[in-house]
Amino acid sequence: MRLAQWASGLRHTDLPDRINAYATSQLISHLAVVRAGMAHPLGQRLVKAFGSPTDDRPDQAAYVLAALSACLYYEDSMYVGHVWHSSLGAAELDATVREVLGA
Structure with a gap:
């Protein structure tokens, strides 16, 4: 729990x-x-079945982004698993790179 709290407080400039x-x-x-x-x-x-990742519903778009990022299996795996599918899709919807990375 302490590690998660510390990590969630990091900003781009801290790294x-x-x-x-x-x-x-x-x-x-x-x-x-x-x-x-x-x-x-x-x-x-996937887009036809579940909608576009640019739709106005961020929750639905996050699901579609996760599915699209996994469908060709081109992503990296880290020691804890496949972190990008579930953690980045929603953040990418309306943010700059610095915002996504916690600036």
Whole structure:
């Protein structure tokens, strides 16, 4: 619990440059995976079934982003699992890179 509280309070400026660079790279990679998923027939079927990730409903868009990022299985796995599918989709909807990374 203490670790989660500490981590949730971190801001972009609190992190070393190498960590900021890695986090930015991961975010860009995640966006590329979503874009690739949307261009693929499977991704197009997901969007047709569940709606666009740019719809006005952030909760629905987050689900679609998660599905699109997983449908081609191009993402990274960390020691705790697949963190980007569930944690970044909603944050990407209406935010800058610095906002997503906790600036």
